[in-house]
Amino acid sequence: MHSLRPAIRCGAALGAVVALLGACAVGPNFTRPSPPDTGGYLNEPRSPVAADGGARQPGPGAVLAADWWRMFNSPQLDDAVRKAIAGNPTLQAAEASLRQAQDSLRAGRGVFFPQVGALLDASRQRSAPVEQGLATRGGVFNVVTLSGTVGYALDVFGGERRKVESLGAQADFQRNAALAAYLALSANVVNTGIARSAYAAQIRVTEQLIDLEAQQLRLAAVQVGAGTAAYSGMLEIRGLIASNRALLAPLRQRADQAGDLLALLEGVAPSQAALPEIEFADLAAPGDPPVSLPSDLVRQRPDILEAEAMMHVASANIGVATAAMFPSISLSGTYGAAAGSFSGLSAASGRFWSIGPSVTVPLFQGGALWYGRKAAIDAFQESQAAYRQTVLAAFAQVADSLHALDHDAEALQAQADARRAADEALSLVNANYRAGLAAYSDVLAADVQAHMATIAWLSAAAQREQDTVALYVALGGGWWNGPAGGGSGR
Numbered sequence: 001m002h003s004l005r006p007a008i009r010c011g012a013a014l015g016a017v018v019a020l021l022g023a024c025a026v027g028p029n030f031t032r033p034s035p036p037d038t039g040g041y042l043n044e045p046r047s048p049v050a051a052d053g054g055a056r057q058p059g060p061g062a063v064l065a066a067d068w069w070r071m072f073n074s075p076q077l078d079d080a081v082r083k084a085i086a087g088n089p090t091l092q093a094a095e096a097s098l099r100q101a102q103d104s105l106r107a108g109r110g111v112f113f114p115q116v117g118a119l120l121d122a123s124r125q126r127s128a129p130v131e132q133g134l135a136t137r138g139g140v141f142n143v144v145t146l147s148g149t150v151g152y153a154l155d156v157f158g159g160e161r162r163k164v165e166s167l168g169a170q171a172d173f174q175r176n177a178a179l180a181a182y183l184a185l186s187a188n189v190v191n192t193g194i195a196r197s198a199y200a201a202q203i204r205v206t207e208q209l210i211d212l213e214a215q216q217l218r219l220a221a222v223q224v225g226a227g228t229a230a231y232s233g234m235l236e237i238r239g240l241i242a243s244n245r246a247l248l249a250p251l252r253q254r255a256d257q258a259g260d261l262l263a264l265l266e267g268v269a270p271s272q273a274a275l276p277e278i279e280f281a282d283l284a285a286p287g288d289p290p291v292s293l294p295s296d297l298v299r300q301r302p303d304i305l306e307a308e309a310m311m312h313v314a315s316a317n318i319g320v321a322t323a324a325m326f327p328s329i330s331l332s333g334t335y336g337a338a339a340g341s342f343s344g345l346s347a348a349s350g351r352f353w354s355i356g357p358s359v360t361v362p363l364f365q366g367g368a369l370w371y372g373r374k375a376a377i378d379a380f381q382e383s384q385a386a387y388r389q390t391v392l393a394a395f396a397q398v399a400d401s402l403h404a405l406d407h408d409a410e411a412l413q414a415q416a417d418a419r420r421a422a423d424e425a426l427s428l429v430n431a432n433y434r435a436g437l438a439a440y441s442d443v444l445a446a447d448v449q450a451h452m453a454t455i456a457w458l459s460a461a462a463q464r465e466q467d468t469v470a471l472y473v474a475l476g477g478g479w480w481n482g483p484a485g486g487g488s489g490r
Contacts, residue, residue, distance in 0.1 A: 025158020026326070027319020030165075030312045033387060035295035041399040064290045066482030068472045069190045072465075073284035076276035077193045080262060084189045085182070087267030094174075094181035101174040105167040111160045114152045119336070121145045146345050147336025147352075154330060154357075159323025162316045169312035176309060180302035183477040189265050190469050196258035197278040198462035202455050203251050206244055209451040213241045216444045223441075240448075280458065286468055291402075292475050294395060300476035301394050307387040314380035321373040327361045394474065401471035408464035415457040422446070422453040 065071075069081055085091065122145075127138040155161055217237045223229035263273030298304050333355040337345045344350060362369060426446040432438035472478070 025155075025161050025319055026322040027158070027162055028315055030169075030315040032308065033298075033311070033384075035298055036391065036395075038294050038395075041291075041294065041395055042402060063481055064292065064472070064475055064478035066478045066480075068478055069186060069469075071284070071286045072190075072194075074193075074278055074282060076278045077190060077283075080193055080266070080276045081186050081189045083266045084185055088185050088265055089267050091178070091181050091185050092267075094178040098171070098174040098178045101167070101171040105164070105171045108164045108167040111153060111155075111164070114150050117149045117151075119145065119147045119149070122342075142340045143338060144340065144342055144345060145336060145338045147334055149332065149334045151330060151332040153328070156329055157323040157326045159320055159326075159328070162319030162323060166313050166316035166320065169309050169316060173306055173309035173313065176302045176305040179477075179479050180306065183302060183473060183479065185265060186477070187469055187473045189262065191466050192258050192261050192265065193276060193278050194280075194283065194462055194465050194469070196255055196262065196275075197280040197283065198458055199251055199255035199258060201280040201458050203248060203255065205451050205454050205458065206248055206251065209448060209455070210241055210244050210248075212444055212447050212451065213237060213244065216441065216448070217241065219441055219444070280462070283465065286465075289468060289471050289475075291398070291471075297394060297398070297476065298391055300480055301474075302476065302479070304387075304390050304394055307383070307390040311380070311383040311387050314376070314383040318373065318376045318380055321369070321376040325362060325369045325373065327359050329357055329359050331355075331357050397474040398471070401467060401474045404467040405464070405471065408460070408467050412457070412460045412464050415453070415460040419450070419453040419457045422450040426450045 067078075070078060122143070124140065124142050126140045129136045129138055153160060217234065220229055220234040220237055224231050224234050259273070259275050260270045262275055263270040266273060292300060333353070335351075335353040337347070337350045338352065339345045339347060339350045426443075426449070429438050429442050429446040433440060433443050
C-alpha cells in the first residue's frame, strides 16, 4: 500500500490544478435576445369598430387565459378540446419527444460523475513462446481476473459542460414544441367546431329558403295556369331553386369534412367519433381580447421560444467545437487480482493496480477542428437570423389578426344591417298581406330575401369568431397562465 501513496498524491494534486482550470468554459455564454424596442403592432392607432354584438376592442391589461376557448361558453366545444388533448397522436408524439430530450439531458449529466466498472474474466489459454522469440515449449493454463476501474474526464476547457448545456437547450426546444403542438391543436379544434356549427346553420337556413321558393313555384304554377302570370316567371323560380340546391352540396361536404377533421384531431377514426353538436346561435360572443405587449410576446409565443432555444443550442455548440481544439485530460485507476483459479484471487502475489492521468492533444487534423468551429459559428449566425424572422412573422400575425377583427366588424355590421332591413321588410309585407294590401307572393319574396340575408350574416359572424381565435393563437394562447405554467392541463 505504501507504493500507492505517491501516485495518489500525484493524482490529487493534478486533480486540484485541473479543478481550478476547469472553473471556466470556452465558447460564448448564451444571453437571451433583448426584447424589441417597438411598443405596438400597427403603424396607426386603432379605433373601436361597432359591429353586431358590440365592438371587440383588443387591449392590454386583461389576462389571457390558458383555456381561452371557454369564453365561447359551449360545453360541447370544451368537451371536444378535452378529448383532443387526451387522444391526439401528434400531441402525444410531441410530449414523447420532450421526455426523450429530458432523459437525454439526464444521461448527459452523467459525465460529471466518475465512471466505475468491474470486470470478471476467466479463460483457458495455450501460450506460444515463439511469439516472444523463445524456443521453449508452450503450455496450457487458466487465467482468472477480477478488477475494478474508475475513470473521470477532467472537463478542463468546458467541452462537456457545453454539451450538457446544448442538451438542456434541446430539452427547452422540445418543451416549447410541445406547447406549440398543444396550442395548434386547441385552435384547430375550436376553429373546426365553429366552422361546423356555422355550416350546419347555413344548411338549415338554405333548406328553409328552398322550401319557401318551392311554395313560390307552386303559386306561380297556379297563376300561369290561370293565365295571370307569365311562364317565364315560373322558370325563373325553378332556376333559383336549382341554384340553391346546388349550394347545399358544398355546404354539406364542408360540414362532413369538418366532422372528419374533428375526429382526426381527437385521435379516432371518423366512423368511431362522437361529434359535438354545437349550435352556432348558442356560442357566446367573446369579450375584448387582451393583447400582450411585443416585449411580452417574445417571452410567451412557443415558436419564438423554440427559435430562442435553437440559438442556445447553436451557441453551446460553438463551445463544444472550441473545446475540441484543446487537449482532453482524464484520470483513471484500476485495481484487481489475477490467478489461475477463483480460489487464488485472494493471494497477494496476484494483485495489480494502476493510476494516472492521460492527455490527448490534437496536433494535426487537416483543418477539421478549425473549420468545425467556424461551421458552428455560422450555424449560430443562422439561428440568430431565423429568430429575428420568427419574431417578425409573429408580429405580422398579430397585426393581421387585429386588422382582420376591424374588417370583420365592418362586414358583420353591414350584414346585420341588411338582415335587419330584410326582417323589417318581411314584417311590413306580412302586415300588408293581413290587411289585404299585398299578395302572398310578395310575402314569399320578402321571406326569401330575409333568409338570404341570414345566410350572409352567418358567414360573416363565423369569420369574426375564427379571426378572434387566430388572435388568441397569435398571442401565444395563454399557456403561461395555466396550472404550473403548463399548457396541456393533463
